[in-house]
Amino acid sequence: AQSVTQPDIHITVSEGASLELRCNYSYGATPYLFWYVQSPGQGLQLLLKYFSGDTLVQGIKGFEAEFKRSQSSFNLRKPSVHWSDAAEYFCAVAVPYSGAGSYQLTFGKGTKLSVIP
Amino acid sequence: DGGITQSPKYLFRKEGQNVTLSCEQNLNHDAMYWYRQDPGQGLRLIYYSQIVNDFQKGDIAEGYSVSREKKESFPLTVTSAQKNPTAFYLCASSGETDTQYFGPGTRLTVL
Numbered sequence: 001a002q003s004v005t006q007p008d009i010h011i012t013v014s015e016g017a018s019l020e021l022r023c024n025y026s027y028g029a030t031p032y033l034f035w036y037v038q039s040p041g042q043g044l045q046l047l048l049k050y051f052s053g054d055t056l057v058q059g060i061k062g063f064e065a066e067f068k069r070s071q072s073s074f075n076l077r078k079p080s081v082h083w084s085d086a087a088e089y090f091c092a093v094a095v096p097y098s099g100a101g102s103y104q105l106t107f108g109k110g111t112k113l114s115v116i117p
Numbered sequence: 118d119g120g121i122t123q124s125p126k127y128l129f130r131k132e133g134q135n136v137t138l139s140c141e142q143n144l145n146h147d148a149m150y151w152y153r154q155d156p157g158q159g160l161r162l163i164y165y166s167q168i169v170n171d172f173q174k175g176d177i178a179e180g181y182s183v184s185r186e187k188k189e190s191f192p193l194t195v196t197s198a199q200k201n202p203t204a205f206y207l208c209a210s211s212g213e214t215d216t217q218y219f220g221p222g223t224r225l226t227v228l
Contacts, residue, residue: 009157032215043121043207043219044160051215090159094215103215104175105150109159 002027002095006108013081014116021076021111023091032094032103033074035065038110039087047089050074061085086115120144121220123208128225130195130202138193138223140208149191150217153177154205163206166191195225203227 003026013019025031032051036044048059055067065076074091088110094103121142130136142149148167152160162175166185180199185191191210195202205224209217 034216036219041205041222041224043123043221044209046216046218049216094217103211103217104162104165105160105217107159107161109157 002093002106004091004093004106004108006091006111008111010112012114015083016080019078019081021089023074024072025093034092035076036090037087081115083115088112123220123223130227133197135196138206140191141189142210146210146212148211150209151193152207
């Protein structure tokens, strides 16, 4: 079965510093990979996704992620963090349901980002 | 505006009661999903539906039930059989791009 590991439960960075959130997945084939962001008490917003092609993916709000097959990783990065980036970030892997056209998402447990002004 | 709506935002339930959470989407998506979120646990799949009048159990379906009578609607009932229903519930839908989009969530609290 597929799984997603986000090793860092909580990260604190200073505003303007760079950010990297780690994500490792376990799946037999190349999965679809996603990063979502969640503000307290809100739903999840899609930041970016990787389906195929270029392994460096650009997303919204200045985020990017790089798929590294050899490391089974899909780390999220941002060169300069803003106070409004404080939120919880979830990595997810999508695998197809057998014989179906939709996909099952398996989520990591999330990384909470705090930003120091 | 296209999107997913969930209601109510907050819901309180007495022990032994069934409650129903609403999820509506106007994105013309075929697939819809219900997730449960607990602190530090990420999201876990309760039920999903790939098409009208069809749905399947996810990883934690015990104590929950769903229906899918219309493409736009996928209500979730939390039954009295669910022993620990206090959580944040998220509904999602997906279309041809295989990307799931989420609603704003419903926080259920058992009194």
